Each structure stands twice: as structure tokens, then as C-alpha cells.
Amino acid sequence: MGDDGLEAVFLAQRTMLLRLLVARLGNRDDAEDALQDMWLRIDQLAEQPIAQPAAFLYRVAANLATDRRIAAGRRGNRDAGWVETQPGAEEVPDPERTLVARREWQAVEAAIGEMPERMATALRMFRLEARPQRAIAEQLGISVSGVEKLLQRAYRKIQDRLEPGGVDSAEARRLDKERGSDRAG
Incomplete structure (x- = not known):
């Protein structure tokens, strides 16, 4: 299946992929951003035939959600550490x-x-x-x-x-x- 096939499966599964991302990321805005990233990466994701493109896309979505959660956790820890090191008004x-x-x-x-x-x-x-x-x-x-x-x-x-x-x-x-x-x- 070529890029056109993967794009077609993505468009057909968009609603379900969005639900998966909302469930994993906790809000619709982050899920929409992740879905947009997936759409932009489809060209890079599969240049060779994929036997089960829907399963492939769900795995990509799950991995992307995991990566975003990890990055958000690190960002939160970094920001909390920064706030802790700042002097208080007193x-x-x-x-x-x-x-x-x-x-x-x-x-x-x-x-x-x-x-x-x-x-x-x-x-x-x-x-x-x-x-x-x-x-x-x-x-x-x-x-x-x-x-x-x-x-x-x-x-x-x-x-x-x-x-x-x-x-x-x-x-x-x-x-x-x-x-x-x-x-x-």
C-alpha cells in the first residue's frame, strides 16, 4: 500500500485515532495537535508497503501520545525546578x-x-x-x-x-x- 493508501486509511480512521489520542493525552486540543503531527508525518512513516495500515496508524498514535506525555512531564519537572530556585519576594x-x-x-x-x-x-x-x-x-x-x-x-x-x-x-x-x-x- 503506498502513501495514498495510508492517507486514505488515516482519513477513514481519523475519528477513532482522535478518540484514542484524547483518551491518552487527556484533552482534545493536545489530541488535535498530535493528530496534525501524524498527518504531516505520513509521508515519512511509510515509503514501503504496510500489511495492516490501520494497526500501524494506531501504534503510531499511541507512541506519539506516550512521547508527548513524557515530554510534558519533563517540561513540568523542569518548570517546577526553575520556580523552586527563584527567590521569593521576601x-x-x-x-x-x-x-x-x-x-x-x-x-x-x-x-x-x-x-x-x-x-x-x-x-x-x-x-x-x-x-x-x-x-x-x-x-x-x-x-x-x-x-x-x-x-x-x-x-x-x-x-x-x-x-x-x-x-x-x-x-x-x-x-x-x-x-x-x-x-x-
Whole structure:
């Protein structure tokens, strides 16, 4: 049976093929799309004679429905995974928090800039490069307890810079005053 024969069987069985696809895919729109795909592929499906063209078409329809269900499941999993990785509204910082964080980071950078070179180096190696204290001690030529003391002093300098009454407290008070006048107005 040639292409004309397969097309004729398809047209004769269209209603039943549509029912099969609706049952397998769960809705008429997806079934119509699948049936349209079948119609467009008939030229590629059978270039040689087919002994039972109706059975062949039903098998193609069933396979196509299975492929579409699998693809829809993967698409759903991919989309669900994407949604799960997106930050929620509560996780996105508001502009005020962003400004405060930026100013705090500038204060930290300023504090690091004022530290003695050895202290700043130890802090960067430990916090930014995630090196163990023993490796820092070896590189700086000091003991592990010396590294611990350097880090403690570095943290204290940063804390002093960030705390009220510290170097940047006037800036923090100014921000608080601005926030208070914004809320009152």
C-alpha cells in the first residue's frame, strides 16, 4: 500500500485515532495537535508497503501520545525546578536594605584598608580565600595562635567601625533620621 493508501486509511480512521489520542493525552486540543503531527508525518512513516495500515496508524498514535506525555512531564519537572530556585519576594532586598548593606560593606572595606598589612592579609586569606589558619600561619611565618589573634583584632576593628558610636555612627544616625522623617511625612 503506498502513501495514498495510508492517507486514505488515516482519513477513514481519523475519528477513532482522535478518540484514542484524547483518551491518552487527556484533552482534545493536545489530541488535535498530535493528530496534525501524524498527518504531516505520513509521508515519512511509510515509503514501503504496510500489511495492516490501520494497526500501524494506531501504534503510531499511541507512541506519539506516550512521547508527548513524557515530554510534558519533563517540561513540568523542569518548570517546577526553575520556580523552586527563584527567590521569593521576601528574599529580594528592598532598596533601603540594599543601601544600608552597601554602606556597611564600604565601612568594612574602609576598616580593612586601615588595618596593618599583615592583619588585612590574614583576614583576606581566611575569609575570602577560605584558607585554614595553619596555612595562613605558615605563609606569614607565625604561629596559629598568632593568626587567631590577628583575626580577632581584625574583627574587632570591623565591629568598631559598624557599631553605633564607631567611626561611621554619624552616617548611621543620619540615615536613621532620614528614615524617621520619611515615615512621619
